[in-house]
Amino acid sequence: MSSSDHTPEAAQNPQAAAQDWQxxxxRRVETVSSAYGPLSLTGTHWLADHPDGRIDGVPGRWRDAGAExxxxxxxxxxxxxxxxxxxxxxxxxxxxxPIPASRVSAGERRLAVLTREGLWAVRDFDPHSPARRAFKGIEARGHEPAWVLPGRFVPYEEHRTVQVENADGRTRGLGLAGRIVFAHEGAEHALHVAVEGDGSLWAVFADAGSGRSSYRFRFLRPAAPGADGTVTVDFNRSLLPPCAFADHFICPFPPPGNTLPFTVPVGELNKL
Known part of the structure; x- marks a missing residue:
């Protein structure tokens, strides 16, 4: 279930909204803890780091052939x-x-091929990973109506790419298409966002509590804006990024301007 899966009743009824959030x-806990969810990722191996094609612990020989x-x-x-x-x-x-449909398998493991900015990698998903066995749940704060804020989407005249550090320590381009503008406690704020293939929005953000009361950054995925640009900014649906569950993801850090000056105490906070 995505962050935009709100029932019509939930939009009008606080009790329905709380049940919808629950x-x-x-569903998020089920997805994260599934056999090939983010907890099962045990390695992201960049082929440029393995010129002989041999990856420790991964069977076969993997070679970068340019286009394949x-x-x-x-x-x-x-x-x-x-x-x-x-x-x-x-x-x-x-x-x-989806990972279970990856072409390459080795027993129960799935070896998924990945490309980023012209570089190839192999990801190793193992349903018996230590992280999956140790998982106890997601620390999250239940639905609070005060954190469902009206906003508007303001597209850029043309898409832009900014260079941001990723969780693996490398810098990569992050494509952005506009801003969502909203008010909190009488002040206007904005988050730079990407537009997904289905029209929904995606923000990588941090706040004043990041790294202390919550993970160092989170994702927000508002539904597609209305024809007039209106969008609902529901911080109750703040998501932990995949790298909160496994160290081998390459999640982008928040772009400049996406660190909010206040604490967002709702949504997913940390992995338990």
Whole structure:
């Protein structure tokens, strides 16, 4: 369930809103703790760091061939591609679907091919990961109507890309399409956002409590703006980024201007 999955009753009835939020929270815990959720990621291996194609702990030989990845395997590697054992070589593109549908598997593990800014990587998802076994839940604060704020989306004249540090310590481009503007305690604030393929918005933000009362940054995913630009800014649906659950994700940090001067004490706060 996305952060925009609000029922019509919830928009009008505080009790319905609280129940709607509780269903959203329970669905999030289920998704995060699922066999191939973010807790199962045990490594993101950039092929540029492995020029010989050998990755410690990952079977097969993985080579950057420019426009594709070449994977070669022997029977002893135990690799399957599209459900069939691989002995020989195959060309791979990036996996864009759900992790369970990744083309390459090794037993229960899923080896997903990733590309970022022309660089190739292999992600290793293991349902028996230590992080998944240790997971106890998500610390979150229940729905508070005061943190559902009316806002408006102001698009840029043209999309822009800003360079931001990522969780793995590298700097990468983050595409942005506009701002959501809203008021809090009588002052106007804004968050720079991207527009997703379905028209919904995505913000990476921090606040005055980040790194103390909550994780160091979070995501917010408002539904697509109305025809007049109106948008609901529901901080109750603030999300922990994937890197809060596994160290091997490359989540972008908030872009300049996306650190709010007040604490947002609602939504997902930390992993338990």
């Amino acid at each position: 269903r959203w929270h329970e 990845v070449l994977l070669s395997a022997e029977e002893a590697d135990g690799i399957s591609v599209d459900g069939e054992p691989l002995v020989g070589e195959v060309s791979l593109g990036p996996d864009r679907g």
